Amino acid sequence: MQVLKKLLLSHARPVQLVLALLGSALGLAILMAGVQMWVDVSQVLKQKDMLGGDYVVINKKVSLLNTLGGKPGSFSQEEQQEIRSVKGISDLAAFRKGRFKASMELSGSMGQIAGPGLKTLLFFEALPDRFIDVEQGDWHWKSGDRSVPIIIPTDYFNLYNQSMAESQQLPVIPENLLKSVTFKLTIEGNGKTEELQGRIAGFSQRINSILVPEKFLDYANQRYGPGDNEEPSRLILHAGEPSSPALSAFFRDRGYELNQEKLKASRINTLLQLVMAMVALLGVFIVGLALLGFLQYNQLLAYRSAWEIQTLHWTGFSLSAIARPYLIFILRNLLMAWAVATALAVVLRWYISNSLAEKGLEADMPGIWPALLLGIFVATAMATITLATVRRQIKQLAR
């Protein structure tokens, strides 16, 4: 009813309203962007680093002594049991070695572009699937499959692109392209040879090895390997906090080595997520303040119309009829704030993913749905709280 709107909302102060709404929009945008960044960064780190989180690779120090002694730096069953029982280590697996010869070369049109001779000898290792974080569809091999998924270290890939390609006048290959290329994979041993197709299923920053699925390694070792069991020389373990003093001391005492760089990466990862969490927290704080501002604005608005509210009720208007103009006013304003916040968050997200891509951190970004859903949820919560407060206030003023 137009008359009610005129009576109840004539005290609206545009400047205060715009400030309150700007605050709401800004807070909401920061909150949305913070959460989206957190989701994005976790996703990017996960994709960049399949063995993400708190996985550490250890090996024994290679010294002249164990080079001369018959036993190289391998881990016995007893040693593996001991490490498994150390507090803070939740999972452990041995790197299993391929005991066959393997070589890979570019095939098809890529081979023609790169020219002949891009052929390399390879050495495969395998880990249980639970240590591999690649999409299940990509990381799968069963007996009889001609196509073998392979994970290579990011370092190798970068070395090729950044140094070798340039110096040898070879083409630079983007990640996605490399994933779509099939290689000719030849494995041999025991006087037998088999030709298969290799494809890159992913890149790992932490595992400095070329990985194939365990099943494939079993199959190839059985057919082309010597058939004996060798103790592993490298272990991967999962620890809640691999850089804890207790674990460090244990590794040092036993003469085990672990890559310090990886620990740094784990710390940076934690730090980055902490920063994102702080940004989101700041968003929560600003949203909280903005909500308070918006709430008080609306309370003040209703309070300025105290006489009108009472008179309307005294002349027979129901409380909900009196509340309706406020309801529309609040929803309209929050909708505007939400729209501005969403636009801001989308632009901010676009800007951040662009600058990440410039730094070579491009990855399949997850959708912006987490931020949008969060925005809708927070705006709805703000609307619910504001409406409930104003309704209660109208009831008090109407008496």
Add this chain to the structure above:
Amino acid sequence: MNLIHFYNVLPVPLADSPVKGNVWNRNLVFFRDKHYVIQAESGRGKTTLLNIIYGTRKDFRGEVFFDETNVTGLDMNAFAGLRSHTLSYLFQDLRLFPALTAWENIEMKPGNKFTRAHVESWAEKLGVAAQLHKPCGKLSLGQQQRIAAIRALVQPFSWLLLDEPFSHLDDRNAGLMMELIQERCREEGAGILATSLGTNHRFVNFETREV
């Protein structure tokens, strides 16, 4: 709603002063087919009586019944409903919205069942037809009182509450307004509860109650 029953009702603010008259702290019934005038000097609770019936004052002892219904069981929205079809009130402070025109004030009244033509004929009779399109804030108190009276008469009602209805009117205009009020009350078969400071020569055939 045919009966308004006061059972030992006493407004809390009056609890400490000696009770006079024949309204407070008594078993008292108002009948719809009668007209009553509540008479007293200022501060004896005349307006309070109307407000207790109208549901805008809850600070009283005792019990009030509309027919069989105890009013303490009626919530704010129930009263909002009653105010649009059962109880009509001409407030002492008029309560017109000053920024709205007289016509807007009348038209927006919940329960309003009359056309503009009807309202114009009443305004004509009361001498405020030219004021209908003016903001109420620009009208004299006497004009406002007549507009407020018209607003009180456009809805259906079983009871008409009049709080010093002629306080801003001269004798002639008060007479004209009383005619219109009587006419509408006959149509609705409504009872009247009016208050007066004492000069009640307008209230012919009204039963007097003193507070």
